[in-house]
Amino acid sequence: MLGVNEPYISGKELKYLKESIKSNELSIGKFKGKFENKIKQYCKSKYVSLCSSGTSAIQVALHTLGIKENDEVIVPTFTFIATINAVIYNKGIPVFMDCDDNCNLDIKKFNKFIFENTFKKGNNLFNKKTKRRIFAVIPVHVWGGLVDLSEITKLCRKSNLKIIEDAAESLGSKYKIKKLKNRSSGTIGDIGCLSFNGNKIITSAGGGAILTKSKKYHQKANYLINQATDKQFNYIHNNIGYNFRMSNINAAIGLAQLEKISFYIKKKKLINKFYREFFKNSEHLKINEFPKYSNNNYWQTTMIINLKNPKLVIKKIRSSLIKYGFSIRQAWHPCHMQIPYKKFESYKISNAPKISSRLICLPCSSFLKKKQLLKICSIISKNIK
Amino acid sequence: MLGVNEPYISGKELKYLKESIKSNELSIGKFKGKFENKIKQYCKSKYVSLCSSGTSAIQVALHTLGIKENDEVIVPTFTFIATINAVIYNKGIPVFMDCDDNCNLDIKKFNKFIFENTFKKGNNLFNKKTKRRIFAVIPVHVWGGLVDLSEITKLCRKSNLKIIEDAAESLGSKYKIKKLKNRSSGTIGDIGCLSFNGNKIITSAGGGAILTKSKKYHQKANYLINQATDKQFNYIHNNIGYNFRMSNINAAIGLAQLEKISFYIKKKKLINKFYREFFKNSEHLKINEFPKYSNNNYWQTTMIINLKNPKLVIKKIRSSLIKYGFSIRQAWHPCHMQIPYKKFESYKISNAPKISSRLICLPCSSFLKKKQLLKICSIISKNIK
Numbered sequence: 102m103l104g105v106n107e108p109y110i111s112g113k114e115l116k117y118l119k120e121s122i123k124s125n126e127l128s129i130g131k132f133k134g135k136f137e138n139k140i141k142q143y144c145k146s147k148y149v150s151l152c153s154s155g156t157s158a159i160q161v162a163l164h165t166l167g168i169k170e171n172d173e174v175i176v177p178t179f180t181f182i183a184t185i186n187a188v189i190y191n192k193g194i195p196v197f198m199d200c201d202d203n204c205n206l207d208i209k210k211f212n213k214f215i216f217e218n219t220f221k222k223g224n225n226l227f228n229k230k231t232k233r234r235i236f237a238v239i240p241v242h243v244w245g246g247l248v249d250l251s252e253i254t255k256l257c258r259k260s261n262l263k264i265i266e267d268a269a270e271s272l273g274s275k276y277k278i279k280k281l282k283n284r285s286s287g288t289i290g291d292i293g294c295l296s297f298n299g300n301k302i303i304t305s306a307g308g309g310a311i312l313t314k315s316k317k318y319h320q321k322a323n324y325l326i327n328q329a330t331d332k333q334f335n336y337i338h339n340n341i342g343y344n345f346r347m348s349n350i351n352a353a354i355g356l357a358q359l360e361k362i363s364f365y366i367k368k369k370k371l372i373n374k375f376y377r378e379f380f381k382n383s384e385h386l387k388i389n390e391f392p393k394y395s396n397n398n399y400w401q402t403t404m405i406i407n408l409k410n411p412k413l414v415i416k417k418i419r420s421s422l423i424k425y426g427f428s429i430r431q432a433w434h435p436c437h438m439q440i441p442y443k444k445f446e447s448y449k450i451s452n453a454p455k456i457s458s459r460l461i462c463l464p465c466s467s468f469l470k471k472k473q474l475l476k477i478c479s480i481i482s483k484n485i486k
Numbered sequence: 487m488l489g490v491n492e493p494y495i496s497g498k499e500l501k502y503l504k505e506s507i508k509s510n511e512l513s514i515g516k517f518k519g520k521f522e523n524k525i526k527q528y529c530k531s532k533y534v535s536l537c538s539s540g541t542s543a544i545q546v547a548l549h550t551l552g553i554k555e556n557d558e559v560i561v562p563t564f565t566f567i568a569t570i571n572a573v574i575y576n577k578g579i580p581v582f583m584d585c586d587d588n589c590n591l592d593i594k595k596f597n598k599f600i601f602e603n604t605f606k607k608g609n610n611l612f613n614k615k616t617k618r619r620i621f622a623v624i625p626v627h628v629w630g631g632l633v634d635l636s637e638i639t640k641l642c643r644k645s646n647l648k649i650i651e652d653a654a655e656s657l658g659s660k661y662k663i664k665k666l667k668n669r670s671s672g673t674i675g676d677i678g679c680l681s682f683n684g685n686k687i688i689t690s691a692g693g694g695a696i697l698t699k700s701k702k703y704h705q706k707a708n709y710l711i712n713q714a715t716d717k718q719f720n721y722i723h724n725n726i727g728y729n730f731r732m733s734n735i736n737a738a739i740g741l742a743q744l745e746k747i748s749f750y751i752k753k754k755k756l757i758n759k760f761y762r763e764f765f766k767n768s769e770h771l772k773i774n775e776f777p778k779y780s781n782n783n784y785w786q787t788t789m790i791i792n793l794k795n796p797k798l799v800i801k802k803i804r805s806s807l808i809k810y811g812f813s814i815r816q817a818w819h820p821c822h823m824q825i826p827y828k829k830f831e832s833y834k835i836s837n838a839p840k841i842s843s844r845l846i847c848l849p850c851s852s853f854l855k856k857k858q859l860l861k862i863c864s865i866i867s868k869n870i871k
Binding site: 107108109110114115118119122125127128129153154155156157181182183186189190298299300304306307328329333334335336337338339340341342343344346347348349350351354419430431432433434439440441 | 492493494495499500503504507510512513514538539540541542566567568571574575683684685689691692713714718719720721722723724725726727728729731732733734735736739804815816817818819824825826
């Protein structure tokens with residue numbers, strides 16, 4: 102059975118693994134620096150710290166930026182649960198926002214929330230209702246399509262609201278908008294977080310990275326990732342950090358994968374194009390558009406089921422695909438509706454639940470061939486008749 | 487420069503990596519199950535869950551067993567900071583205990599603390615001074631030498647005090663005591679935690695494992711490690727979990743290493759023997775004994791400097807060794823004296839700071855040859871004259 106997004110090994114993965122083994126560099130070693138440098142260069146990010154996952158990247162990002170207990174963090178409800186968990190790990194409080202039709206943070210509603218529901222006092226922004234400080238916003242670049250950060254960065258700077266970009270899915274996506282032209286996702290906010298999980302556009306078998314242009318944040322993030330070690334020789338730890346290092350072995354794989362990212366993006370674009378072409382005249386099935394203001398990595402192509410009983414249709418499609426070894430996944434259940442997060446504030450959310458119940462993630466592994474895509478499309482078509 | 491404990495690759499590491507690459511199994515794959523089964527078999531543990539580090543193993547263990555905010559956890563002060571951090575991640579409160587001359591939790595003082603400073607109410611144990619519930623104790627098997635758990639298990643069971651063994655350093659160590667004869671470290675308490683960090687007796691480049699005989703704990707730990715996923719297809723998460731999975735790549739390395747553990751333990755024993763023989767008549771330098779009641783893995787041989795100014799002597803030894811490419815590390819600075827932990831309760835601690843200031847960890851990589859060990863010993867000897 103193929104997962105929705107499987108890794109595609111097509112470069113020097115094994116060569117670099119052999120080198121790591123030969124030089125006895127498993128946990129630490131030269132591939133960590135090499136992978137970091139390659140990310141720096143590829144994303145045009147001044148600083149990069151590798152870590153154990155996209156989740157740990159966001160956790161460390163919030164800590165690095167100085168979140169305090171009971172600070173509020175504005176998050177989209179339409180994201181993987183890890184984005185929100187990272188707020189909780191830091192004893193923060195999520196405030197949920199709706200998504201737009203690209204599945205990204207609804208910027209209009211976000212702006213409205215800031216103007217109507219918050220006030221500034223001293224250097225900080227506060228929630229009118231709860232009187233709590235609002236510390237940060239975490240825009241998530243969903244499926245690899247970018248959130249338009251050109252507007253909100255100004256607003257956030259004015260409000261001293263930190264921006265942490267959850268760029269777990271968007272490595273390789275760049276802006277076309279004049280103000281942010283050619284800038285990579287993850288390099289606009291105060292900190293950007295990448296994921297190299299097995300299902301991402303490139304993988305290190307598991308891992309993440311923290312991008313920033315601030316030397317201070319970079320040093321603090323590195324310190325926290327490495328157990329907050331002040332003196333290594335005699336184990337002095339003046340703060341409580343984490344064991345969130347990426348190993349040299351994982352970095353070796355990540356480097357080999359990053360060297361081939363243009364190839365993977367090309368493949369992803371072709372897959373998206375194939376699905377779009379196939380379903381362009383479909384009455385009930387609609388392939389989601391990616392944002393127009395960015396060159397996206399097309400990591401995940403998704404489809405909206407415009408039928409009366411999407412749950413049943415999705416179930417049928419899924420069962421049929423499984424027989425041929427393909428899988429799909431439904432969209433995330435909106436986070437503000439998940440049991441641990443129901444009790445938190447959510448702001449005028451209407452779009453996310455609608456999308457969530459009708460959206461499926463189509464098979465998108467970069468190695469899929471036309472024949473396979475055709476098979477997938479035919480199976481889906483049959484199931485809506 | 488050689489670290490104090492470097493990995494020793496001597497088995498099928500590369501073979502298993504090649505297999506993983508060939509079968510496109512990076513994050514998930516068959517080596518995870520194989521490594522888990524091998525640990526089960528080797529440790530005679532009913533259940534095993536792989537995770538991302540020894541630190542995450544302890545964090546998940548406490549969560550799994552049901553720690554509540556402000557619960558107290560009894561911990562040795564003489565351990566790596568991660569043991570204590572895991573308590574804080576769970577919003578618990580550490581209570582620090584002294585160590586004995588094997589550097590392990592001082593069982594006599596621990597017993598005394600329980601008898602004099604706690605009371606039972608209902609099914610729980612409470613701290614007389616703070617009135618807080620005491621939830622668990624985390625004995626750490628320091629340097630691979632086992633804590634004598636034969637006595638305290640009875641006491642803990644009676645007091646409903648959970649035991650989490652921090653067996654990060656003691657994989658392969660087994661009890662000789664009648665009651666626990668041949669049982670592996672990590673299998674006595676409610677949960678045992680292993681580490682496969684690069685410096686451990688075997689490594690997966692980075693990783694850990696959770697051992698338990700309880701199916702309930704095993705299932706909960708697995709659930710928490712995998713983002714608390716209740717329904718994978720449409721992303722339902724009824725609890726707040728973690729991204730603490732071990733990747734298939736790391737498991738492949740771990741398996742190859744575990745297959746050779748007897749060889750590594752043999753090497754470690756020889757290294758310990760060499761150091762002991764060399765310094766047996768030394769007036770000022772004493773190689774620490776491992777506990778007599780266990781067959782230890784001899785992971786880390788340590789030395790006590792019995793001279794007036796140990797700090798200066800250690801500095802001199804260190805500088806001389808560095809010139810020849812060898813390194814040493816001083817013992818852990820006791821956790822109750824570290825800045826983040828000074829404010830917490832500590833119980834009659836006197837031994838740990840004394841040991842800490844005089845103890846060094848000697849080079850112990852399993853691949854060290856007699857010639858190298860001789861060189862190390864000669865350099866150390868010269869520096870105390």
